Amino acid sequence: MTVLRSRSLDAQGRQAGFDRRLWLISSAALTWGLASTLPQLLLGDALAVLVVLVTAAFGVVGGLLIFDENTASAGRAMLAACVLAPLNTGVGWDVGPVPFVLGITEGVFWVALCQGILTFQRSPLQWPERVFLGAMWTSFIGGQLTWSIVSRPEWVGLPPDTWWPALVPDLDASTAVQGILGLLNVASAIVFCVLIGWRASALARLDHRHSSPVAIAAAVSAIGAAVAWTITGRVTVIDQALLLGVPLAFAVSVLRARLLRAELGTALAGLAHGAGPDAVEALLQELLRDDTTTVYFWVTERSLYVGRDGRPVDSANEGAGRMRLPVATSDGEPVAVVTTDAALRSQRQYLETVVSAVRPTLENARLQATVRAQLAALRDAQARVLDVGLLERRRMERDLHDGAQQRLLSVASSIGLAGVQDDGTERRATLDRAGGDLRVALRELRDLAHGLHPIVLTRDGLSPAIDDVVSRLPLEARLDIDTVRVDPAAEATAYFVICEALTNVAKHAGALRVTVDAHFDGNRLTLEVTDDGVGGADATGYGLQGLVDRVETIGGHVELTSPPMRGTRLTAHIPCR
Template identity: 35%
Template sequence: MRPVPWRPPLWLGARVRRAVGAGAAVAAAALVCGWPYWRAEPAAAAVTLACCGGFAVAGGLLAAGRLGRRTGRAFVVAAAAWAATWSAAWNAGAAPVVSVFAQSVFFVAIGVGVLLYPGGRLEGPAARIWTAAAVTVMVGGQAVLCAVSRPRWNGFAATAAWPAVRPDQEVFHAVQRGLTAVTAALACALVVILVARLPRIGRLDRTLTVPVAATVAVGVTGALVIQGSLIGAGVDLDDVMRVYLVQGVFATTVPLAFLGTALRSRLAELTVAERMQRLADPVSVENVRAALRSVLGDDSLDLLLWTDGGYVDVTGRRADDAPAGVPGRWRHEVRTSAGEPLATVDVAVALRDHEPLVEAALVAGGRALETARLEAVAQGNLERAREAQERLVRVQVAERERLAADLQRSAQQRLRALEVMLAELESAAGDTDAREQARTCRRELAEAVAELGDLARGVHPAILADAGLAPAMELVAARTAVPVRLDLPSRRFPQEIESTLYFALCEALANAVKHARAGLIELSVRDGAGGIAAEVRDDGVGGATTTPQGGLAGLTDRVRALRGRVTVDSPPGEGTTLTILLPAPGDRAGG
């Protein structure tokens, strides 16, 4: 029987093995570099090697993951520099110089790694300026410190190789104190940069950045406090080694915090299916969009569903299906198992760094999206019917205006010309009976002209087309049998809105006069960001109801044709308030 070859468990994949290998290599390097010190301090050796190796493993895992790859690489470099820092334990040759510069590289690499998270680039001028300043201060400042000092002033053997140029102990202590102060300022600036990012990043990145910023503040502060113990005379190698040990422990919290955020992000991907199912129940287009907004932490997320060869939004209206988005936005498409377009989410561009989570949310909501698409198809059909109804209203308004103009220009003008001819005939007739007959015909003709004028005004009042809603309603109010108090805007509205409001308000006034037995009617029209609101309030008997064949039903149909709505508040004995709400012209499709 052939032996079964050993296979690593699923959790020990190639990425994890590479990260563990990097950690082992760095720990081995730290063991070699600090061997003279570790022989006498086994406990310190165990702590340092565990922290040093863990630092490299955390960096390796970040570098192998989807989020924070460059941050992980920077942490691996920092771990290697930390291992080299322990070469000071040999206290001979160039080892002390290598140690102090490796310590500088260690801190710079940590800071740069923090700033690179999560997008892998230095965001904004502040991050780039900080990086340049950190390299200048940490590396250049260390070079100046070496140039004005001797090795024994730094706790090393006097025989160690040291790049001293002009040693001066007073200058050395002054530079040492100044360098410590500037380093503290850099640490504070790093925390400020991280905190300043919070308002500009998405909710998802914010939940990951806050614990990292807190950890950086604590870790860097602890490292700087212990570094201050090396300022002054009488420092020996044991003091330097103890400082390195404590600084390393504090610094290890930083990659562990980043590793924790990466694991948290991965956990969010694994639990997204359950969250989507719970939040999208019962399934509807709005609920699916709300679930995606909650899971992805983006309240501006918009959901576009594929129907009939194009995308529609949650209201069923056609949307721009071009992949090129607005600056600051990112569109991600999901397809069915057959490869056909299903949906697209329009999200903040920061979510591009969390594409696996976006993909997991869309895949988890696949069935809900299919159901939502069916609803979107129905909504789209309804939307097209509404658009057709709006176009019909505009055509009807234009036709009414044309018919009224034709009646006034053509028929009325001819009848008035005939009236003039009858007047001349009346004056020229010598017979009394003939004059009386002509006078009677002229009077009947004048009444017919007046009736034709009333008909033309009923079809579409000329004053409405020429002067607008306010003057037209003032004329109607003046002819109403009950006093009407008006509050109307002077601005003009689109033709179909003015016509719809005019006839709806005339119908409301007629109902108030005919049925409410009102003593006073108040009519107002207000134009705001949310749309146009018209209100007719009377002090009549109240108790008004909407019946299928009643006047209020016809009024409601007029308003609904423009996506508006009508509400009636009519408690018995307390009068009636009728409110008409129309969307703003820019909020209506085709408006």
């Protein structure tokens, strides 16, 4: 409770500091707007009033954005626009060199505003946008200088004594340059709208929610200002009214972002206690406005990730090219990985807030995903065991047909032949051959029966049965096997697991020594087969996969450690009834 109260006080302190800074910035913006338009305000000029409102609005919005790391760049641009907005219009300051200087600052204002709008869409500027902004600098500043060289102040409605370069004044040239600048302004506005649309096409739905009001207001203002300047050659009430819509649109976007965070709390409150993987994934898709958002849950026992259906997945490959948000417990244990549209990288702070808020729900859902993974693994193992059983029955049929059956047919043929032979010596030789074939057939049948279920395992238990197997291995073996008897199913599973492991060691490991340990702890039998071979064993290979399936079918699990050139350790945990 003390920690929660401390966090609450810290949050209140941060909010109070933010409010103070915002109040100072807003007051400064309003003061600057009033001071810069004071001469015309005293005359009741409507344009001056609009300029004050635009200046104050840009200041407020800049203050809202600059303290958020995601929108700090746009916030700086908005504060620059706040400073330049009155200079852009030059209302009430038609004296000395001021009109000429303010004509230059007009271009700076529009470049700063366009850059702020583009960066607000939360991704770095691409080369087309950088080229566009560079062209704007050249067009606005170079064009203004060229125009001032070939024109006089009285030709644009300024007092004749206004300082103006007018190096080579020419009315026709001035009119032509002004017309070209007007066309360039319209072209710049059109290109700006195209860039906004191009950026919007690459944004995630969540970003569209924030940036669409700004994009619409910016496009309308840019086109309106360009057309108005082309027609009148000066700032008008109409384009300032349209310009006021830009900071207001920014304010709407900020409000939407705050409402989105409030929506997060409402959605979490409506989430049922103990919600499963499906409900959690659907909630994240709704909050992130991304139907492709996927959650992969960590299964500790198997050291892998599974989907909401419990099926194992390679989260690294599944999330390739997408944004990945790992989720862990307070102790650092993996819980899940959330993958979503890469376009949402610009909203990382919000995404981390969402994932942090749903972490307890994800931890509960992981338990259900783990159960689903166990059931899915059990179903898969049972299916593979059935397949292996079918193959084994076919192998037995083939072995009986090619081995014992042929021997018995040979015995029958020999006995029949002996019955018609008159010579006693030949009859005796024929019967001896029949006896030899019969003994071979019996041995083959015993070997076949031993592979199904060795009699020594049933009669004496696991330790003597493994002793019998090891005695036929061409390598040194050490056994440490408890003599306690366990239930037949667990004992048979342990026997076949050890036999399969030893067969793999003998065939593939190139080992000199192998160790077999088997210990019973009251409710499960733990087996460990270790060799000093070449390592590099693959748990998905046919032999080892069958071994894993056999263990998982009765509710156990297998662990394999096999680094290259460092031997192999196979551990199986088998539940006992």
